Amino acid sequence: MIYVKDIKIVMVDGNTEAMDIKRTLESFGYEVPYVASSGEEAIEKVSDIRPDLVLMDIVLEGDMDGIEAASKIKEIGIPVIFSTVHSDESLVRMAVETQPYGYLVKPYEKIELKFAIQMALSKKTAENELKWSENRLKIGMDMAKMVYWEYNTEKDLFTFDDQFYALYGTSAEEVGGNLMSAQEYVERFVDPSAYELMERELKKTFEAEDPSFFSTVRHGIIRADGERRFIIVRFKVMFDENGRKIGTRGVNQDITEHKIAEDALAKSLDEKEMLLKEIHHRVKNNLMIISSLLSLQSHYIKDKAALDVFKESQNRTKSMAMIHERLYQSTDLKKIDLGDYIRSLANDLYRTMISDPSRVKLDVDVEDLKIDINTVVPLGLIVNELVTNSMKHAFPGDESGHVNVELYHENGEIVLKIADNGIGFPKDLDYKNTSSLGLQLVNNLTSQIDGELELDRSQGTAFTLIFEEQKE
Numbered sequence: 001m002i003y004v005k006d007i008k009i010v011m012v013d014g015n016t017e018a019m020d021i022k023r024t025l026e027s028f029g030y031e032v033p034y035v036a037s038s039g040e041e042a043i044e045k046v047s048d049i050r051p052d053l054v055l056m057d058i059v060l061e062g063d064m065d066g067i068e069a070a071s072k073i074k075e076i077g078i079p080v081i082f083s084t085v086h087s088d089e090s091l092v093r094m095a096v097e098t099q100p101y102g103y104l105v106k107p108y109e110k111i112e113l114k115f116a117i118q119m120a121l122s123k124k125t126a127e128n129e130l131k132w133s134e135n136r137l138k139i140g141m142d143m144a145k146m147v148y149w150e151y152n153t154e155k156d157l158f159t160f161d162d163q164f165y166a167l168y169g170t171s172a173e174e175v176g177g178n179l180m181s182a183q184e185y186v187e188r189f190v191d192p193s194a195y196e197l198m199e200r201e202l203k204k205t206f207e208a209e210d211p212s213f214f215s216t217v218r219h220g221i222i223r224a225d226g227e228r229r230f231i232i233v234r235f236k237v238m239f240d241e242n243g244r245k246i247g248t249r250g251v252n253q254d255i256t257e258h259k260i261a262e263d264a265l266a267k268s269l270d271e272k273e274m275l276l277k278e279i280h281h282r283v284k285n286n287l288m289i290i291s292s293l294l295s296l297q298s299h300y301i302k303d304k305a306a307l308d309v310f311k312e313s314q315n316r317t318k319s320m321a322m323i324h325e326r327l328y329q330s331t332d333l334k335k336i337d338l339g340d341y342i343r344s345l346a347n348d349l350y351r352t353m354i355s356d357p358s359r360v361k362l363d364v365d366v367e368d369l370k371i372d373i374n375t376v377v378p379l380g381l382i383v384n385e386l387v388t389n390s391m392k393h394a395f396p397g398d399e400s401g402h403v404n405v406e407l408y409h410e411n412g413e414i415v416l417k418i419a420d421n422g423i424g425f426p427k428d429l430d431y432k433n434t435s436s437l438g439l440q441l442v443n444n445l446t447s448q449i450d451g452e453l454e455l456d457r458s459q460g461t462a463f464t465l466i467f468e469e470q471k472e
Contacts, residue, residue, distance in 0.1 A: 008051040011035040012042040014061045039064030058084040070098045079124045145254035153247045169223035194219030229256045291317040319384040336376045339366035346405045353391045359400045366407035378445035385438040386418040394422025419462035
């Protein structure tokens with residue numbers, strides 16, 4: 001908002017009516033701190049006072065006329081309104097070339113003067129705001145290392161400015177101007193590896209029918225000094241007033257540092273991934289060493305009950321070792337295909353514990369489910385215990401039958417079922433309150449993953465574990 005009482009106007013007028021105009025301006029509420037009669041005097045006082053506006057006659061005392069004085073004052077950034085009796089066409093044309101903020105021909109009405117001043121001040125305010133916005137935009141683009149360009153299809157010419165050329169390590173003067181053909185631009189600055197990409201994206205852009213179509217590409221450039229940089233280009237199609245495609249406009253942004261950062265991060269992640277793989281590999285090796293030690297120790301044990309304990313501990317160790325082996329071999333270091341893991345674990349237990357495959361069959365029907373390692377470890381131990389129990393206790397003597405292992409999704413939950421058609425789980429044994437280490441382990445691990453374990457004794461033994469995958 002413009003406050004009249006804060007506005008200073010310097011008059012440059014050597015005529016007798018100058019004081020009348022001064023009083024008129026003051027009656028409007030403007031301050032008139034000085035009235036100059038010559039161009040030289042006007043420039044000196046305007047430089048000193050820095051008024052908001054200069055009201056200038058064309059014919060002045062001294063060697064400098066109002067038109068020349070207005071040109072000098074314009075360089076200071078002060079708006080000028082010509083107030084003169086001269087309406088000669090050639091003189092007016094010369095005055096207009098200085099781009100004044102108004103031109104009043106005396107005599108004029110007070111309202112004309114007031115309106116001309118208001119218009120000039122409003123225009124100056126708008127220009128200042130626009131300049132401020134442009135400066136802010138320029139600062140933002142400079143900070144983001146962004147430059148603007150336009151391309152005219154018919155003329156096959158890019159329009160660049162020095163800010164654009166600076167990104168490429170040169171200037172308009174060095175390359176011969178602000179205009180450059182597409183071929184010259186490509187040959188001067190674009191990395192050859194990006195030729196095909198640019199051609200494809202430009203073709204896509206000009207074939208697009210959507211006026212809001214927007215394209216983004218990344219490619220390398222070669223600066224004038226030979227340095228290779230990396231940019232992101234964002235551009236869209238330009239249309240004339242008839243909706244005809246006439247070219248493209250866009251911005252280029254230097255993202256080289258973001259790219260020395262992306263590459264470094266990728267390298268760091270690769271290194272951490274390799275380290276994590278190595279850790280899984282070593283954990284697997286250590287677990288297998290423990291399993292081997294248990295196996296060796298079992299050769300010296302004569303008591304069958306103690307020997308079974310050793311073998312069960314050995315199987316538990318192997319079940320965990322298998323998890324780390326899969327993580328070492330996988331590209332995903334946080335999740336394991338639970339179905340594949342259970343299939344391998346069950347088959348491994350079957351080969352270890354069943355000496356006569358014709359007597360006891362194993363049927364594994366599992367879905368491929370990716371599960372977090374924090375859930376897989378307890379699940380692996382649960383499967384180990386329950387499958388071991390079925391193979392060890394369900395078919396005594398020459399009894400035959402089968403063991404089934406199932407894994408599937410149901411109602412947003414995961415269901416693990418391990419069943420056999422053997423002699424059945426002892427009716428007098430509470431599976432949730434038992435001295436058996438294996439079942440205690442199963443119940444504790446079930447609680448650990450917030451699962452529910454159910455036992456069905458109707459047709460042999462069937463344990464069903466229902467759980468939800470734990471959120472990260």
